[in-house]
Amino acid sequence: MESVRRLFLSGFVFCLWTGSVCSGADIDQCRELLLYGEYEKCITTTAEAIEQGVYGESWHLVKAEAEFKTGKYEESLKTIQSALERYGWSIRLRWLAMQVVPYLNQDELVLKYTEEIAQMVQASPWRYTDAENLVTLGHFVIEQGADVKAAQDAFFTRSRRNNPLHRSPALALGNLALEKRDFQLAAEMFGPAFEDHPDDPDITFGLALAFAGSDREVSNGYLQVTLEKNSNHIPALLFQVDHFIDAEQYEEASALIERTLKVNPHHPEALAYQSVIALLQEETEAGMKARNLALSTWKKNPLVDHTIGRKLSQKYRFEQGATFQEQALEFDPNFTPAKKQLIQDLLRLGREEEGWKLADEVHEKDPYDVAVYNLVTLRDELQKFETLEASGFQIRMSTDEAKIYGHRVIQLLTEAREVLTQKYKQELPETILVEIFPRPADFEVRTFGMPGVVGYLGVCFGDVITANSPASQDANPVNLESVLWHEFAHVVTLNKTNNRMPRWLSEGISVYEERQRDASWGEHLNVTYRNMILGGELSPIGEMSEMFLSPKSPVHVQFAYYQSSLIVEHIIEKYGFDSLLKVLDDLAVGMNINESLPRHTAPLKQLDEELVMYATELATEYGKNVEWSEPAIAEFIQSSEPAKDALAWADENPKHYLGLKAWGRILVEKGDSKTAIQLYEKAVELFPSEPGPESPLLTLAKLYQEQGENDKEKQALLKLVKIDDDAVAAFFRLMEIANDEKDWEAVKQFASKLLAVKPLIAQPHAALAAASEHLEESESAIDAMDSLLALKPADRADLYYRKAIQQQKLGQHDSARRSVLQALEEAPRYREALVLLQGLVDSNE
Numbered sequence: 095m096e097s098v099r100r101l102f103l104s105g106f107v108f109c110l111w112t113g114s115v116c117s118g119a120d121i122d123q124c125r126e127l128l129l130y131g132e133y134e135k136c137i138t139t140t141a142e143a144i145e146q147g148v149y150g151e152s153w154h155l156v157k158a159e160a161e162f163k164t165g166k167y168e169e170s171l172k173t174i175q176s177a178l179e180r181y182g183w184s185i186r187l188r189w190l191a192m193q194v195v196p197y198l199n200q201d202e203l204v205l206k207y208t209e210e211i212a213q214m215v216q217a218s219p220w221r222y223t224d225a226e227n228l229v230t231l232g233h234f235v236i237e238q239g240a241d242v243k244a245a246q247d248a249f250f251t252r253s254r255r256n257n258p259l260h261r262s263p264a265l266a267l268g269n270l271a272l273e274k275r276d277f278q279l280a281a282e283m284f285g286p287a288f289e290d291h292p293d294d295p296d297i298t299f300g301l302a303l304a305f306a307g308s309d310r311e312v313s314n315g316y317l318q319v320t321l322e323k324n325s326n327h328i329p330a331l332l333f334q335v336d337h338f339i340d341a342e343q344y345e346e347a348s349a350l351i352e353r354t355l356k357v358n359p360h361h362p363e364a365l366a367y368q369s370v371i372a373l374l375q376e377e378t379e380a381g382m383k384a385r386n387l388a389l390s391t392w393k394k395n396p397l398v399d400h401t402i403g404r405k406l407s408q409k410y411r412f413e414q415g416a417t418f419q420e421q422a423l424e425f426d427p428n429f430t431p432a433k434k435q436l437i438q439d440l441l442r443l444g445r446e447e448e449g450w451k452l453a454d455e456v457h458e459k460d461p462y463d464v465a466v467y468n469l470v471t472l473r474d475e476l477q478k479f480e481t482l483e484a485s486g487f488q489i490r491m492s493t494d495e496a497k498i499y500g501h502r503v504i505q506l507l508t509e510a511r512e513v514l515t516q517k518y519k520q521e522l523p524e525t526i527l528v529e530i531f532p533r534p535a536d537f538e539v540r541t542f543g544m545p546g547v548v549g550y551l552g553v554c555f556g557d558v559i560t561a562n563s564p565a566s567q568d569a570n571p572v573n574l575e576s577v578l579w580h581e582f583a584h585v586v587t588l589n590k591t592n593n594r595m596p597r598w599l600s601e602g603i604s605v606y607e608e609r610q611r612d613a614s615w616g617e618h619l620n621v622t623y624r625n626m627i628l629g630g631e632l633s634p635i636g637e638m639s640e641m642f643l644s645p646k647s648p649v650h651v652q653f654a655y656y657q658s659s660l661i662v663e664h665i666i667e668k669y670g671f672d673s674l675l676k677v678l679d680d681l682a683v684g685m686n687i688n689e690s691l692p693r694h695t696a697p698l699k700q701l702d703e704e705l706v707m708y709a710t711e712l713a714t715e716y717g718k719n720v721e722w723s724e725p726a727i728a729e730f731i732q733s734s735e736p737a738k739d740a741l742a743w744a745d746e747n748p749k750h751y752l753g754l755k756a757w758g759r760i761l762v763e764k765g766d767s768k769t770a771i772q773l774y775e776k777a778v779e780l781f782p783s784e785p786g787p788e789s790p791l792l793t794l795a796k797l798y799q800e801q802g803e804n805d806k807e808k809q810a811l812l813k814l815v816k817i818d819d820d821a822v823a824a825f826f827r828l829m830e831i832a833n834d835e836k837d838w839e840a841v842k843q844f845a846s847k848l849l850a851v852k853p854l855i856a857q858p859h860a861a862l863a864a865a866s867e868h869l870e871e872s873e874s875a876i877d878a879m880d881s882l883l884a885l886k887p888a889d890r891a892d893l894y895y896r897k898a899i900q901q902q903k904l905g906q907h908d909s910a911r912r913s914v915l916q917a918l919e920e921a922p923r924y925r926e927a928l929v930l931l932q933g934l935v936d937s938n939e
Contacts, residue, residue: 120143120148121150121152121153121156123139124136124139124140124143124153124156124157125152125156127139127160128156128159128160128163129294129295129296129323129324130295130323130324131295131324131325131326131327131357133160133163133164133326133357134160134164136156136157136160137157137160137161137164137166140153140154140156140157140160141157144157151177151181151184151186151187154173154174154176154177154181154187155177155186155187155190157173158170158171158173158174158177158187158190158194159190161173162190162193162194163328163357163358164357164358165358165359165360165361165391167194167197167198167360167391168198170190170194171191171194171195171198174187174188174190174191174194175191183214183218183221185211185214185215185222185227185230185231185234186226186227186230188207188210188211189207189211189230189233189234191203191207192204192207192208195207196392196394196395197360197391197392197395198391199391199392199393208234208238211234215231223256224257225253225256225257225260225262225263226262228249228250228252228253228256228263229249229250229253229262229263229265229266231249232245232246232248232249232250232253232266233266235249236270239428239459242270242274242460242462243462246267246270249266250263250266250267250270251263251267253266254267259290261287261290261291261294261296261297264283264284264286264287264290264291264297265287265296265297265300267283268280268283268284268287268297268300268304269300271283271304272300272303272304274460274462274463274464275463275464275465275543276464277303277304277305277306277307277308278304280300280303280304281301281304281305283300284297284300284301284304285301287300288301293323294323295319295320295321295323295324295327295330298316298317298319298320298323299316299317299320299327299329299330299333301313301316302314302316302317302320302330302333303333306333310644317330317333317334326357328354328357328358328361328364331350331353331354332350332354332363332364332367334347334350335347335350335351335354335364335367336367336405337643337644338350339367339370339371339374339405340408340639340643341637341639341640341643341644342596342639343637343640344371344374344375347367347371348368348371351364351365351367351368351371360390360391362388362389362391362392362395362397362398363388363397363398363401364388365384365385365387365388365398366384366385366388366397366398366399366401366402367401367405368384368387368388369381369382369383369384369385369388369398369402370401370402370405370406372384373402373406373414374405374406374409375684375686376594376683376684376685376686385398385399385402394425394426395425396422396423396425396426396429396431396432397422397429397431398422399418399419399421399422399425399432400418400419400422400429400431400432400435402418403415403416403417403418403419403421403422403432403435403439404419404435406418407435407438407439407442409593409594410555410556410588410593411593411594412439412442412443412555412556412593413443415435415439416436416439416440416443419432419433419435419436419439420436423436430456430459430460430463433452433455433456434456434463434465434466436449436452437449437452437453437456437466437469438543440452441469441540441558442555442556442558443555443556443557443558444525444527444557444558450470450473453466453469453470453473454470457469457470465539465543468539468543469539469540469543471539472536472539472540475533475536476490476529476540478492478493479491479492479493479496479529480492480493480496480497480500482496482500482503482504484504484507484508485508486507486508486511486522486524486525486526487504487507487508487511487525487526487527487528488525488526488527488528489503489504489507489528489529489530490527490528490529490530491503491529491530491563492530492532492563492565494884495530495532495563495565495853495854497880497881497884498853498854498859498881498884498885499849499853499854499881501877501880501881502575502849502850502853503528503530503574503578506575506578506579507526507528507578507582510578510579510582510583510611511526511582513611514582514583514586514607515586518586518587518590518675518678519590519675520586520589520590522557522585522586522589523557523589525557526557526558526559526582526585527557527558527559528558528559528560528561528578529558529559529560529561530560530561530562530563530574531560531561531562531563531566532563532565532566533565533566534562534566537550537560537561537562537566538550540560541553541560550562551572551577552577552578552580552581553581554581554582554584554585554588556584556585556588556589556593557585557589559578559581559582559584559585561574561577561578561581562577564851564852564853564854565854571820571822571851571852572820572851573615573819573820573850573851574850574851574853575850576608576611576612576615576616576819576850579607579608579611579615580604580605580607580608580616581604583603583604583607583608584600584604587599587600587603587604587678588600590678590679590682591678591681591682592681592682594681594682594684595678595681595687596638596639596687597639597642598635598638598639598641598642598654598658598661599658599661599662599677599687601642601654601655601658601659602655602657602658602659602660602661602662603659603662603674605617605655605656605658605659605662606659606662606663606666609659612819613816614815614816614817614818614819615819616659617652617655617656617659618656618785618817619656619712619713619716620784620785621717621722621784622649622653623653623656623713624713624716624717625722626653627709627710627712627713628710628713628714631650631653632657632705632706632709633654633657634698634702635661635688635691635698635701635702635705636688636698638654638657638658638661641653641654641657642654657709660705660708660709660712661705662674664704664705664708665677665695668695668704669694669695669696673694673695674694676690676693676694677690677691677693677694677695680693680694716783717751717781717783719749719780719781720749720750720751720780720781721747721749721750721751721753722751722752723750723752724752725750725752725753725756727756730743730756730757730760731760733760736757736760736761736764736766736769737761737764737766737769740757740760740761740769740773741769741772741773743757744757744772744773744776748776748780749780751777751780751781754773754774754776754777754780754790755773755774755777755788755790757770757773758770758773758774758777758790758793759793761773762793762797767797767800767801768801770793770797771794771797771798771801774790774793774794774797775794777790778790778791778794778810778813782813783817784817785814785817785818785820785821786818786820789814789818791810791811791813791814792810792811792814792821792823792824794806794810795807795810795811795814795824795827798810799827804831807827807831808828808831811824811827811828811831812828815828815844815847819847819850819851820851822848822851822852825844825847825848825851825858826848826857828840828844829841829844829845829848829857829858829861832844833861833864836868838864838865838868838869839865839869841861841862841864841865842861842862842865842866842869842874844861845858845859845861845862845865846858846862849862853881854885855885856882856885856887859878859879859881859882859885860878860882862874862875862878863875863878863879863882863893863896866878867896867900870903872900872901872903872904873900873904875896875897875900876897876900876901876904879893879896879897879900880897883897890916890917890920891917891918891920891921891924891927892917893917894913894914894916894917894920894927895913895914895917895924895926895927895930897913898910898911898913898914898917898927898930898934899930901913902930902934907934907937910930910934911931911934911935914927914930914931914934915931918931
């Protein structure tokens with residue numbers, strides 16, 4: 095067999111052969127019946143033609159494939175075997191038979207047909223150079239273990255080059271790209287094919303899969319076209335089932351499964367999905383019954399357990415998921431999809447040695463799988479990270495970042511563990527793994543298997559947290575400490591529920607806990623959310639998970655986080671925190687969220703109504719005195735007397751917040767700061783709650799600073815940082831003001847706030863070091879100085895000297911001597927350091 099594989103891929107030049115198979119029009123009509131899902135009519139029509147003695151293997155192929163798609167496995171094999179009596183040279187019939195016979199548990203026939211294909215191609219290669227046969231040979235040699243890239247070039251690409259308008263090569267190339275998770279390449283393969291075959295449901299479905307992860311709207315469009323052309327397209331139906339399961343819309347998923355089973359009552363993947371739904375609802379007996387039905391035809395079909403395990407893992411049940419992947423690999427040790435999923439499961443469970451070993455194995459066998467290649471490349475990068483060990487944590491960071499702010503990560507996570515485990519009455523595993531990535535692509539590979547999945551700051555898998563570091567967020571810095579608190583809240587709630595909780599509840603609790611830790615953290619009501627709530631865009635609780643899966647826009651994703659936190663907040667405020675804990679306990683033993691919530695709160699319909707009332711009241715109160723319409727900015731700009739016109743307009747429109755801000759901007763541009771201040775003050779008095787760079791508080795503070803009104807500047811900034819945890823400029827300025835005022839507690843406070851967002855710059859570390867020195871907090875001062883030294887400042891000698899003083903105060907004389915010697919290495923004539931060293935030597939004597 096190895097010799098055959100080498101023969102196929104050695105550049106052997108096949109002789110050209112063109113042969114006709116049948117009378118074209120009739121068989122083309124039958125192919126259309128097959129393509130558009132009219133399977134029974136297809137079987138009847140082809141059977142009649144075969145009985146009449148029509149010539150050509152294609153009649154039998156079409157009939158057998160229609161029988162195979164409808165679960166008539168015995169009939170399909172009989173059709174093939176009958177055809178082989180007449181078309182003994184056909185490798186296409188044998189290849190189809192190899193797909194059918196496992197469902198009849200006749201494994202010996204797989205080997206028989208494999209050997210026959212190899213022998214026939216060796217004997218008569220000139221027979222198999224048309225598009226269909228080249229594609230068949232490509233699939234065949236890949237299944238036999240040939241190099242995928244070589245097989246692709248030798249068969250699929252060659253077939254497309256020779257037959258550019260034929261559908262089969264395009265489908266083979268596109269589906270191979272999908273299998274390797276190269277979705278951009280898949281789109282490039284299917285795109286031109288769609289232009290040539292716009293009515294081909296297999297091609298439109300390929301495009302739906304190619305865009306599923308990058309553009310859901312485009313993907314849904316192609317999916318809709320697919321089902322319009324073929325309402326019985328089983329892969330498209332199951333793609334929808336998969337989505338509905340993700341959205342926890344199990345009734346809709348079950349309806350589509352039943353629709354699939356009407357086409358093929360034995361379809362193993364459909365029955366596997368049926369098993370998934372039952373297992374997710376803790377109906378273990380029903381789940382295993384569905385699994386057994388899925389295996390009733392092909393008793394060792396690895397796809398069944400792979401499908402079950404993959405969906406369980408997507409619901410964060412990684413232990414269960416890994417078990418099913420291991421069972422799939424017991425059935426077929428070479429089933430690559432199960433190996434790939436198991437790699438992810440093991441890594442997310444923290445079983446890294448096993449996971450990386452399996453990744454190496456898969457990569458060695460298939461170096462063209464994008465996701466596995468990315469993972470093994472990432473592993474090399476991870477080996478360069480520094481590992482920080484702390485009580486209850488193992489934290490991996492780049493070496494440079496670990497030196498700069500690793501101690502702050504440890505402090506924050508230690509606090510989170512103490513606070514949240516007590517609050518939720520939950521013990522955790524001994525060690526939680528946390529990985530912080532300076533490169534977004536590495537975070538995306540570690541978290542999702544491939545780069546390009548943007549928009550996530552951190553992800554929790556239960557006992558493993560991954561996060562983007564501040565180094566990846568220079569343009570739009572985000573509060574890392576709030577991200578880590580959010581993710582650790584997931585650790586607690588996922589452990590408490592045994593990973594059995596809907597996404598909306600998990601996210602809602604984490605956002606709620608952010609706000610509990612710091613009022614400026616987490617999602618807050620804003621003008622956009624206010625308009626969405628009053629515009630009727632709140633989702634019922636039963637549809638909340640769908641908000642995360644199929645958002646209309648990135649704003650709708652953020653709104654989903656906010657609404658989820660509102661539900662949690664409402665439950666706690668009205669029914670008490672213990673009610674929430676009881677819901678989590680119910681989930682832990684397998685109760686469905688829609689059953690548990692009414693037990694401890696109110697019926698879902700009532701709870702939905704209460705949420706609408708609660709959210710509407712908040713939204714109504716938020717800026718209730720504000721006129722929110724858009725101002726006529728063009729008229730403002732054209733004013734010849736902007737100061738006079740602005741004040742007059744403000745008197746006539748005292749509640750027009752956006753208009754007041756617009757006039758303020760125009761007056762600043764005109765250089766009239768005093769009048770601009772009046773307009774911005776009116777805007778802030780009317781609505782003081784806007785965070786971000788567009789906040790009038792930030793602009794007011796700058797204008798006050800220019801006018802020398804320092805107290806007013808300070809008060810404006812203090813109001814801003816209460817509602818905005820990412821207000822970098824405000825933290826900078828407040829830190830400077832506190833330093834000028836010698837208010838060292840305030841310096842420390844605002845330096846710490848700034849470090850939560852921008853830990854990789856020197857200024858907040860320097861301010862924190864100075865404040866700690868004045869406050870005689872030596873340990874804090876030493877930490878800040880170590881961070882500064884890691885940033886490689888110009889005056890290292892002074893830092894080592896100051897560090898030595900703090901170590902001396904703590905009685906750490908050996909460390910102090912090392913530090914002062916380092917100061918003298920930098921500056922050998924540093925008089926104060928020499929004096930300090932002499933004193934340390936004398937004290938030691």
